Amino acid sequence: MIEQEIKIAVIGLGYVGLPLAVAFAEHFTVVGFDINKHRIEQLTAHEDITQEVSSAQLQQTDQLTFTAKAADIESANHYIITVPTPVDANNTPDLSPLINASELVGSLLKPGDTVIYESTVYPGATEGVCAKILSSQSDLRLNHDFFLGYSPERINPGDKTNTLSSIVKVVSGSNPATAVKVDDLYKKIIKAGTHVAPTIKVAEAAKAIENTQRDINIAFMNELSMMFHELGIDVLDVIDAAATKWNFLKFTPGLVGGHCIGVDPYYLIHKSQEKGYFPQLITTARRINENMSTYVCERILKLMALKQKHIVSAKVLIMGMTFKENCPDLRNTRVVEIVEQLQNYHAKIEVYDPWVDPEAAKQLEQPMTQNPQTDHYDLVVLAVAHDQFLNSDPRKYLNKGGVLFDLKGLLPEKWVDERL
Known part of the structure; x- marks a missing residue:
């Protein structure tokens, strides 16, 4: 097939799909598809609430269009699926978005078409689940009538340095x-x-272990934080000292949220258990990281008691709600758990995050504020390391005797009452 004939449909226009569609539109005709009509309206108006793509980028090509209508992607011959792959309440892989997208594409599939998946899955899912759906919906045969590719996404939301084009891409196919x-x-x-x-299985496994490795390393740092706190040693000082050795990996303790690191290990665990092997290290790391919000709350409550501050009816400011710094992404943010646990003690919570879209905040049903009051709060928790917070002094929000807890180790040590 010559290049001029290639027409691409990108299914799913979130943090992964949109930058991909924009990049391919520099070379090919691309139609971006999403079931969220409001998202399509925003993108058509050259607005991206994820802030991954600028308005100028959305306007710079006439080869890119957006739609919520399946008929508009029927003429594509390359379908790239970038839908989410979450877990359910029991941390079991939820493939429903992937299944729905596969059924949609399968209903449109034509002989000679290629379907490429970027969604993170357990090894074997692309060929064992998705390809079967494509075949059943289209009555076409894999590697005879249509072809399958897998190229796991490596997008890092909010990262303006390690962008799509600057990260090595793993690719694979259903045949050589x-x-x-x-x-x-x-x-x-x-x-x-x-x-x-x-x-394809190797590519699937590679993606899954990338984030699982990070999860394990962060869990190690979280356990060190708990251990050294009991020993009266600042874990961040320990890490800085250890990091002077050339081969030390400088991870830091904290909450683990987002769409990947806190989710992908469960895909590996699920598939491994299905085959009879029960992974111990990965499971333990997940348990440690899942419990960090509770541990943080326990530390805060003990600190408040030490400072003779009552958490009941206390005025509390949480600085940051997103799952990571300098990014509007709220998916699986663990800060919500801290808010909810403190609310259980009837604390009066306000959350301040300049990165969060007001509409997204409404969906989370969190008590947001855009203008924190000075000299007002009994407790201020720095929860996310946004640049805006780096250049500010949160002590101005504290009332007399107020407590400042630094979850990110962002602030000067002399400013804070305690840091994780």
């Missing part, structure tokens, strides 16, 4: 020829280069 074809396609937009995995 398709792998080459998928590789050639992504080479058009990935300046950092590509890595062709030998199989």
Whole structure:
């Protein structure tokens, strides 16, 4: 197939799909599809609430259109699926968005088409679940009538340095020829280069362990934080000292939220248990990180008691709500758990986060404020390391005798009553 004939449909226009659609539109005709009509209206008006793509980027090409109508992507011959892959309340993989997207694409599939998945899954899901849906919906055969690719996303929300084109892209295909074809396609937009995995399962597993490795490393730091706190040692001072060795990995303790690190390990755990192996290290790391919000609240309550401040009816300011710094992403943010636990003690909570879209905050049903009051709060918790907070002095929000807890180790040590 010559390049001029390639037409791409990107299914899912979130943090992953939108930058991908914009990048491919520099070379091909691209239609971005999303079931969220409000999202389509925003993008058509050249607005991106994720702040991953600028208004200028959305206007710079006439090869990119957006739609919520399936009929508008029927003429595509390359479908790239970038929908979320969350877990349910029991931390079991929830493939429903992926299944729905596969059913949609399967109903449109034509002989010769290629379907590429970017969503994070457990090894075997793309071929074992998605390909079967595509075949059943289209009556077409894999590697005979249509072809399958897998190239796991590596988007880091809010990161303006490690962007789509500057991160090496892992690619794979349902057969060697398709792998080459998928590789050639992504080479058009990935300046950092590509890595062709030998199989789709290898590519799936590689993505899953990337975030699982981070989860384990953060869990180690969280356990050190708990241990050294009991020993009366500042864990951040310990980490700074250890980091002077060339091969020390400088992770820091904290809450683990977001769409990947707190989710992907469960996909590996699920598939491994299904096959009869019960992973211990990964499971323990998840348990430690899942419990960090409770641990933080316990530390805060003990600190308040030490300072002779009552948490009941206390005026509390939480600085930051997103799951990470300098990013509007609220997915799986653990700060919500801290708010809810403090509310159980009837504390009067206000959350201040200049990165959060007001409409998104309403969906979380959190008590947001855009103008924290000075000399007002009994407790201020710095929960997210936004740049705006780095350049401010949160002590101005405290009333006389108020307590400042630094969850991120962002503030000068002499300013805070305690830091994680």
